[in-house]
Amino acid sequence: MKKLINDPADVVAEALVGVESAHPDLRVDHANKVVYRRDASRPGKVGLISGGGSGHEPLHAGYVGFGMLDAACCGEVFTSPVPDQMLAATKTVDGGAGVLHIVKNYTGDVLNFEMAAELAAAETGVEIVSVVTDDDVAVQDSTWTAGRRGVGVTVLLEKIAGAAAEAGRPLKEVADVAREVNANGRSMGIALTSCTVPANGKPTFELGEAEMEVGVGIHGEPGRSRQPLAPARDLAHVLVDPILEDLPFRSGDGAIAFVNGLGGTPLIELYLMYGEVAKILAGHGVTPVRSLVGPYITSLDMAGCSVTLLKVTDELLRLWDAPVNTPALRWGV
Amino acid sequence: MKKLINDPADVVAEALVGVESAHPDLRVDHANKVVYRRDASRPGKVGLISGGGSGHEPLHAGYVGFGMLDAACCGEVFTSPVPDQMLAATKTVDGGAGVLHIVKNYTGDVLNFEMAAELAAAETGVEIVSVVTDDDVAVQDSTWTAGRRGVGVTVLLEKIAGAAAEAGRPLKEVADVAREVNANGRSMGIALTSCTVPANGKPTFELGEAEMEVGVGIHGEPGRSRQPLAPARDLAHVLVDPILEDLPFRSGDGAIAFVNGLGGTPLIELYLMYGEVAKILAGHGVTPVRSLVGPYITSLDMAGCSVTLLKVTDELLRLWDAPVNTPALRWGV
Amino acid sequence: MPDSRITLDGLKSWLQEFARLIAEQRTQLSELDAAIGDGDHGTNMDRGMQAVVASLSGETIDEMVKLAGMKLVSTVGGASGPLYGTFLLRFAGSAGPTAELDATQFAAAMRAGLNGIVARGKAEPEDKTMFDALAPAVQTLELGVAGSFADTLRAAADAAEKGRDATIEMRARKGRASYLGERSIGHQDPGATSAALLLRAAATTLG
Amino acid sequence: MPDSRITLDGLKSWLQEFARLIAEQRTQLSELDAAIGDGDHGTNMDRGMQAVVASLSGETIDEMVKLAGMKLVSTVGGASGPLYGTFLLRFAGSAGPTAELDATQFAAAMRAGLNGIVARGKAEPEDKTMFDALAPAVQTLELGVAGSFADTLRAAADAAEKGRDATIEMRARKGRASYLGERSIGHQDPGATSAALLLRAAATTLG
């Protein structure tokens, strides 16, 4: 394992030291490992919190700021945070208009957020709505599983719901927008290499020199199948086709097209993939009205990428375009 | 070699297809492999062009846009572009106020930009000033070498000179600002793994499981020495100490502190490194008044990082803070 | 069953013994999880139970067990934190502010705990989870066996281990292992394995 | 030396033979570059010379060689593109709009080309560059040797090869290899190697 770290046990705590030094607009509660907007809470604004295991940076701490999250709860690497963290965050960001919990659909995350919501409601009466993202089409048969995993759509949802909250909309509406994003977004990923969890010191799984894991999860969970590595133009089909099968687009629909790097894949490859994805979309008459290309929800140092497509209405697009000011997404301000 | 590509020979051309689809604000001249601001040239504004071998994305194409570059000339991977590209770019972006060439100090880049400048001057009489970045303190004895390599400072220079040009300053002043940035910035990098050039198909160099290359170049050039991999807190000294020796800061000085990922290193490690760098700076009384953390000048899939420190005046800081709207750097707009 | 009073100290020993077994089998639990999950179940439970035993206190059973449950929730993370935590919290709620439980009250508290796990995790039989080890054990405690309370506890621990072993052939439908689909078959569930340790610890300390 | 007229066709053959030798030794040139540079010198030169021979045209020597130089500049990239390109452009300028060169004019054109390389790259003797192969060859052409022009050309090619070999012991002070410092010693310079091929091609085709 070759990493820029000290003791593997301290990775998250020490990365948060760096986040705090690098971003004066953020405030870090080191005891609870929660990253806050410096100006949280804001009276009358719905509070947005998210969180999960670390190792997916910039998700979630990189999305804390104006127009997006009010707080991010950072668990240990690939381990969901504990309820105390979300409890503290919920209480801190509550500006009287309630708090939205954005939770990726993993049993650990769901249960820990759920307990936090119960505790917070019991302690303070704050109104909480949880929205769970489950956009990973790699997990198929959902009556037989814990349900689809939450992946790339989470980024888009945090931005769009964040804009709705920033616009002063009430909790119910912010939650409805969030659910609409989740319902209209799908993702699929492939890994070219495994990630290496610092505490384990060795790759989570082994892949042959000419193999890829199709449908990989962002914690290195196995996907649909292991297949021979193929040219980018074929990989784009491997990623886009199952999404289009699952979420029928009609010719003329607009989409936010998001090609995400998993951590170890450089931007030149992601742009090349984006070109291939755009070609396939054009073939289906789908217009990528907005794009996002880069490492936005990663799996430590895993090489590979994921594609997320979000079918958008004019309203969702307006919210996407609204100003945002976070370490990882910024425009209009 | 595991990459998201088609034919290795087509990587740059196909990545540019993706850049064009993803960024409607940019225009791509595919024949010349030049990326332009859609609104170039702007009458009366000094034109800024840069370029170099590809494989360092987002540098340079990711810095084309309002407040930064007018055009980026993309060479083949790690091969400098040819004069035709800079000639075309220079002619296209010239708005009557002259053109600044921003060139990283590698013999190939310098010579090709130089020929382009001569050809452009001969053909159109456009006024051109070239500023060469040479900030890599890993290359020591410069009377015995082709001089220091241009690395991280290039990113900061493109931003700051871009702001000066956007503010309508004349070519001489824009060039002076650019030279001031180069004179006050230094960088140092380490590699944990080699990069793999698509056309070669195998790593450029070999590193043992517990080794690092100290002072590596962004094309995988050898550095000062090969050393055992060490904890991040020691690596921060390996990177920052030679910079501070070379560019004496006085206690109270302000700096832009830039921790750059080389392509294969995830953000969580870069933030951890930033925390370590900030501690060392604090020990010297140097205040990181602004930060930049992420993969901004990369070496394909190389794991590792570099640190760049730029000593700033209020004026440089104002230019840094000025609005910018490019794929990779955006704020204030 | 007048020989079956369970005291505050007895419950303390139970949790300590559970912590000891978890620490002892930590690597094994994580390896089971690595095969069909994310390889952290042993680390998670060990971190939690060490924190629990380091802070064991309280004058009544509900006080002590509630504290233990909260501690587990605060330190484990992952799926097992809220699940085991809820188990203890509901156990405490059922036991109430008392210093002793009889066998019937103990079985009722265990049932309440199990119901808490189900309420939280929605596990059904044969989903390949800790439920599959706990459910037969709780049923054994409720029905009792011929002989002493100690015999019942041992029978419950045996039932838990049988339930644990039965998870090998199951296809996971809950938790991370469910992503594997068919490929989860043939592996023993880590949560069921730690649950069997909880019952074995009870047999060792409460009988 | 009335036997030493160099025609347009002769120069064409020269460039074609140079392209052939580069293509033949492409891998070897890149390997030399991999040791002390970035491993692309063979690829760069081959790409460029293939483009040159594919577009050879012109009625006069300056026209043809200028076109060849421009083509090289437009297709090579890297350090060697502008350097070899400038060499040919200056050669063309010195030769002028003629269809033939005599030995003296040829030597003068070669000197002009070399001066172009120096003007562009600032190389000094023993910087471990193409200069170290070209300079002794040009000098040989200027001085001539006893015998025919063909003998002079062969002597020039020999001088270039000797210069090339001498780069092995030099420490690079120009180009990418200079970053290696001491560690550049012991490796033959790729640019000097291709320059020796240019002179060998001249001996083969112009003599």
Ligand SMILES: Nc1ncnc2c1ncn2[C@@H]1O[C@H](COP(=O)(O)OP(=O)(O)O)[C@@H](O)[C@H]1O
């Ligand atoms: N919905 C559920 N209901 C009951 N038990 C569950 C459920 N989901 C997971 N589990 C149990 O949790 C165990 C995994 O725990 P652990 O590895 O600590 O958490 P995580 O999966 O978050 O890493 C599984 O072996 C299983 O027994």
Ligand SMILES: Nc1ncnc2c1ncn2[C@@H]1O[C@H](COP(=O)(O)OP(=O)(O)O)[C@@H](O)[C@H]1O
């Ligand atoms: N300043 C210079 N003057 C003369 N020749 C040079 C100079 N710099 C480099 N060279 C020559 O160029 C060769 C390398 O060419 P090439 O590999 O094609 O370019 P690059 O170094 O840009 O990859 C070196 O071997 C050397 O002979």
Ligand SMILES: [Mg+2]
């Ligand atoms: Mg886990």
Ligand SMILES: [Mg+2]
């Ligand atoms: Mg090169």
Ligand SMILES: [Mg+2]
């Ligand atoms: Mg687990």
Ligand SMILES: [Mg+2]
């Ligand atoms: Mg080279």
